Amino acid sequence: MNADNHPHRKRSAYPDLPLPRPFYDYTALEAAPRLLGQHLIRRTEAGDIVCRIVETESYGGIEDKGSHAYGGRRTARTEIMFKAGGAAYIYLIYGMHYCLNVVTAEPDNPQAVLIRGVQPLTPVDAEYMAANRNIKIKRPSDLSGGPGKLCRALRIDKSLNGTRLDAPGGALWLEQGDDPVSLDIVQSPRINIPYAEEYVSQPWRFYIKDNPYISVKEKNEQAFTWT
Structure with missing residues (x-):
């Protein structure tokens, strides 16, 4: 089989580098802006x-x-949030939409970052995602701008709950992409x-400011500054 057609070849100009393990020790508030620009692999x-x-x-x-x-609410659903950072926390909302979260921080400190929008890196990736959405894509945000949309596009559901995102080669994991410090980041409620x-x-x-794949552009967005 030609290497370009190998089913498990990552079609990207970026090197295959997992996020450093200490990344998952951040609190959710520290990790959320640092996850921008990083790569989600399905x-x-x-x-x-x-x-x-x-x-x-x-x-x-x-x-x-x-x-x-x-309040420390520890249930069958939230238990994964109390584990060590690096796991996927996936749940269903409105009985129809799955949401993907990255668990962070140390055990017994429940922290999670919701992934709200992703951008496919290649036309091949976009084609696969659009086929799963099964709707007319009028603008990029229709494809994967919103937690439910991106989960449908990438076929992410509750069966992947607890997947280790710090373990490359599984069904779902994270890798290094752009340096978030180099990005124009904004924040809002x-x-x-x-x-x-x-x-x-x-x-x-x-x-990421003005990215076409974000779910909603906030009129009163604030520039984010690193501290």
């Missing part, structure tokens, strides 16, 4: 589909009223969490 029967992460949201700690683990009370207005959503 192994499929069609080959390794590679996407660039362009939008994230932070859900960090037991004090965050927007988090499933607020998170989306659709009215129950979070005073945490509703926290600017804990991060995205």
Whole structure:
């Protein structure tokens, strides 16, 4: 078989470098902007589909009223958030949409970053994702701008809950992409969490400015600065 057609060849100009293990020790708020530009790899029967992460949201700690683990709520669903960072936390919302999160921080400190938008790296990746969406794609955000859209496009569901994202070669993992410090990042409040009370207005959503694959462009977005 020609190397270019090998089903598990990553079609990317980037080297195959996993995120450093210490990356997953960050809190969700630290990890969310740092995940921008990194690559999400989905192994499929069609080959390794590679996407660039362009939008994230932070859900960090037991004090965050927007988090499933607020107040230390430890259930069968949230248990994965209490594990060591590096796992995928996947859940279903509205009975129809799956959401992919990256668990971070040390055990018993429930932190997770919601992946809200991804950008396919090649036309081959985009073609695979569009076939899974099975709708007319009028603009890039229709393909994978939103947590439910990207999960459908990449065929991510509850069967992948708990997958180690720090272990390349499985069904789903993360690799190094662009240096997030080099990106024009903006931040805004998170989306659709009215129950979070005073945490509703926290600017804990991060995205690459003007990227066409983000779910929603916030009119009052703020420039993000590294501290």
